[in-house]
Amino acid sequence: MRIAVLTSGGDSAGMNPAVRAVVKAGITKGCEVYVIREGYEGLVRGNTAPPRPHRKVHRNLPAERLAHFGDDSLLKNLSFGDGPALREGAGDAEEDEQESGTLKGRHIVRVGWDDVRGWMGEGGTFIGSARSAAFRTPEGRLAAAHNLIKEGIDGLVVCGGDGSLTGADRLRAEWPDLVKQLLSSNQITQDQATTYAHLKISGLVGSIDNDMALTDMTIGAPTALHRICEAIDNINSTAASHSRAFVVEVMGRHCGWLALMAGVSAGADYVFIPEQPPKSQPWEEEMCEVIRRHREVGKRKTIVIVAEGAHDRDLNPIKADKVKDVLTEVLKLDTRVTTLGHTQRGGRPVAMDRILPTLQGIDAVNALLEATPDQPSYMIGIHENKILRIPLVDAVKQTQAVAAAIEARDFATAMSLRDPEFEQ
Numbered sequence: 001m002r003i004a005v006l007t008s009g010g011d012s013a014g015m016n017p018a019v020r021a022v023v024k025a026g027i028t029k030g031c032e033v034y035v036i037r038e039g040y041e042g043l044v045r046g047n048t049a050p051p052r053p054h055r056k057v058h059r060n061l062p063a064e065r066l067a068h069f070g071d072d073s074l075l076k077n078l079s080f081g082d083g084p085a086l087r088e089g090a091g092d093a094e095e096d097e098q099e100s101g102t103l104k105g106r107h108i109v110r111v112g113w114d115d116v117r118g119w120m121g122e123g124g125t126f127i128g129s130a131r132s133a134a135f136r137t138p139e140g141r142l143a144a145a146h147n148l149i150k151e152g153i154d155g156l157v158v159c160g161g162d163g164s165l166t167g168a169d170r171l172r173a174e175w176p177d178l179v180k181q182l183l184s185s186n187q188i189t190q191d192q193a194t195t196y197a198h199l200k201i202s203g204l205v206g207s208i209d210n211d212m213a214l215t216d217m218t219i220g221a222p223t224a225l226h227r228i229c230e231a232i233d234n235i236n237s238t239a240a241s242h243s244r245a246f247v248v249e250v251m252g253r254h255c256g257w258l259a260l261m262a263g264v265s266a267g268a269d270y271v272f273i274p275e276q277p278p279k280s281q282p283w284e285e286e287m288c289e290v291i292r293r294h295r296e297v298g299k300r301k302t303i304v305i306v307a308e309g310a311h312d313r314d315l316n317p318i319k320a321d322k323v324k325d326v327l328t329e330v331l332k333l334d335t336r337v338t339t340l341g342h343t344q345r346g347g348r349p350v351a352m353d354r355i356l357p358t359l360q361g362i363d364a365v366n367a368l369l370e371a372t373p374d375q376p377s378y379m380i381g382i383h384e385n386k387i388l389r390i391p392l393v394d395a396v397k398q399t400q401a402v403a404a405a406i407e408a409r410d411f412a413t414a415m416s417l418r419d420p421e422f423e424q
């Protein structure tokens, strides 16, 4: 079997270990393994240039070592991590690419065992990620299907957030129709249409937000949480020294997991999360009352965490600057705002973001190898410390239902859909 792996959406720590696991598990199980550079954008663009000739370094290697490299391997073509950052609507990838060390015109690359050596402890994603506008269009997905068939790939592992897995599920659902279109426009042969009648997909949830339904933990969330805790630990000492208040804005989009867990582990006075807005409307007095109480019992510092998607009961955004103004004007606290931004995403994965993607990457490959035409594609999740497979379509539907419940201000339903064991 020929399998390919791509990383998509916002990068997260643990994506490199995930790719490494898929490559090594695939090779161990006898597959030919490919990586797709720059997420769906690379899949849509495909390969427009032939493989590069071997680099000298490979010619000097003994034959048994060479066997560890793919025919078209990354090491021969790429200095890790130097690919262009493609963003939605960005210019032409080939124009954007720098000459040195990048794969001009090649986005789907055969890899070998040694190509992913040393990737376990590295942050971000070496094979590049992107937000691809093209993949959202029917033409883009048709091109993606054509490129997969041209390269002979019949199994795909997608590591990304809920958007990326929604895209994967769409590709899966449309696949028979895409194959028909390619056949009727003579872009593929009848033999290819028969051979590639089914595309098998495994989804790995790579996202710092931990916002995917039906799984307890996403790849990258533990590292992002750790970074936030470290930052708040640092803020704590300066806050206490000057008796200051700090409002810390953290990432998470529509999900409050990072904010809430950071509040627990770093000891915040008050936390704003989208799933459970303050009970009162307006909310200012409710927060001030809690902080006043903490100050009265002798606390010299105040930490308020605001999730980036936080809002009040009427869905008006609650922003860090507004919280700062309230703390300054109502409680007369010397207040500063700290927006942690991309420091939350970056850096080496913590141990959990090495173990989780390794176990899930192996299962993603197993799921592809065990797939039958009438079986669904799976998202590989984790529940109560057990790696498990959830039909991709169910995970995507449930995550969309959470977003709809938040939109409808039905916060209790949102929480119970994301985690069926949640009790308000």
Ligand code: ATP
Binding pocket: 008, 009, 010, 011, 040, 088, 130, 131, 132, 133, 134, 135, 136, 137, 160, 161, 162, 163, 164, 165, 166, 167, 168, 170, 206, 207, 208, 209
């Ligand atoms: P993060 O959680 O870090 O934001 P994400 O995977 O949710 O990651 P998105 O930008 O939502 O990030 O999605 C990544 C890419 O997946 C998009 O740029 C697009 O190419 C594809 N995608 C998302 N939603 C769809 C969809 N409904 N149909 C087709 N493709 C989609």
